[in-house]
């Protein structure tokens with residue numbers, strides 16, 4: 001009996017000891033993997049999925065294939081990414097909000113914007129003090145240097161804003177606004193703003209007859225408008241236009257301006273500060289169209305499109321992550337020295353997440369509020385639409401591609417020349433103020449003739465067998 005017991009104990013010892021050791025080892029490996037994967041894991045995973053599907057879009061600005069950075073290979077190969085400045089900063093923040101590593105912080109800290117800010121700032125000062133960062137910094141192009149030395153700051157004061165309401169067009173509304181047009185512009189683009197006000201950007205009730213006139217009825221919604229601006233550098237410019245802008249703001253009530261320098265790399269501030277303003281003033285607004293001041297929007301189509309979305313079953317759930325636009329996947333940062341989009345690889349490494357082109361992107365008010373919250377834990381990135389993509393990844397939401405968003409213009413001049421071409425789109429980039437006025441008049445003239453057309457579908461699906469168009473543009 002005693003011998004038997006002794007043997008049993010030895011067997012147990014032989015079996016259990018390795019088990020315990022293995023378990024400890026496994027635990028260690030899991031924790032290490034969690035820590036490695038926290039940072040930019042999701043964009044890379046999504047990127048590789050897209051590569052497999054063979055949809056390789058190239059970010060605007062990268063025009064030569066030699067300038068591509070190498071693809072990230074494996075997830076443990078991502079270690080080198082940490083050396084890049086932005087990746088390094090973001091990794092630290094992602095780690096703080098990792099629900100596995102720190103469940104307590106994630107749940108408690110969610111509402112407290114103050115703690116977010118301190119976390120973002122704290123890591124910023126840690127990383128920027130590194131000697132290697134300092135040495136590298138001096139060699140970078142000026143605009144990246146400007147960006148890096150201000151990227152921890154978001155609390156820019158408002159200079160002009162609509163008078164306590166969600167943009168122009170707020171009178172006598174009988175229901176919550178359907179759409180807010182939020183247009184990025186700059187102080188000097190008076191002409192663009194005026195053209196937009198007169199054409200597709202008219203605020204107020206917008207409606208059209210339903211296509212099935214047998215069923216009758218009108219579809220429509222209230223539209224509001226706001227322009228997003230920074231400040232022109234008065235020294236560079238030689239004149240101060242702020243008085244003019246103030247007058248414009250008083251007259252139209254659609255100017256939302258902050259006190260930061262209006263440069264390309266500061267555009268992300270317009271997103272972040274807009275979301276914050278939106279969350280405060282636009283509680284019930286259903287949708288936002290954020291675009292440039294040189295786009296043409298078919299507002300009537302947009303209203304119909306949005307009403308259709310609201311009438312879909314389970315609309316309230318899908319609206320939580322509703323974003324439509326021209327979606328760009330598996331894009332790489334531009335490494336072309338002279339490009340406007342140039343990002344040195346000491347600043348960012350890896351693929352960009354899937355994102356919707358910033359020329360014109362449509363999202364729900366519900367999503368705007370979620371983006372506002374999540375943006376507090378994503379470091380600013382110099383390219384605004386990529387930044388929105390980075391926030392979307394962290395919300396586990398994905399922009400949906402729609403062929404009626406043409407942020408790179410019509411794919412062929414021939415398509416544009418068709419009489420009803422502009423009746424088939426939602427957004428097209430880019431058009432001058434004079435072109436906007438002309439297009440708007442043309443739209444009115446062709447309204448009856450083109451009443452039947454539907455939104456355009458993907459070119460590839462439509463004429464798969466046709467040879468490619470080789471007509472040269474007349475311009």
Ligand SMILES: *[C@@H]1O[C@H](CO)[C@@H](O)[C@H](O)[C@H]1NC(C)=O
Pocket residue numbers: 065066
């Ligand atoms: C990149 O360049 C190589 C040759 O330099 C070419 O074979 C390849 O097709 C190019 N890739 C793309 C995506 O253009």
Ligand SMILES: *[C@@H]1O[C@H](CO)[C@@H](O)[C@H](O)[C@H]1NC(C)=O
Pocket residue numbers: 212215
């Ligand atoms: C419009 O007409 C089509 C058929 O022509 C029909 O399938 C559709 O349900 C109609 N829509 C409405 C809103 O009545």
Ligand SMILES: *[C@@H]1O[C@H](CO)[C@@H](O)[C@H](O)[C@H]1NC(C)=O
Pocket residue numbers: 143144146147150259260261262263265266
């Ligand atoms: C962004 O705006 C701030 C505040 O005006 C300015 O100091 C900074 O240089 C700007 N950044 C870029 C990249 O221009």
Ligand SMILES: *[C@@H]1O[C@H](CO)[C@@H](O)[C@H](O)[C@H]1NC(C)=O
Pocket residue numbers: 316
């Ligand atoms: C959807 O949301 C709207 C506004 O938030 C609300 O009025 C409506 O009752 C909701 N619908 C459903 C089915 O929950």
Ligand SMILES: *[C@@H]1O[C@H](CO)[C@@H](O)[C@H](O)[C@H]1NC(C)=O
Pocket residue numbers: 337
């Ligand atoms: C960028 O351009 C400058 C001058 O135009 C050149 O001296 C420098 O080597 C270039 N840098 C890279 C990384 O190509």
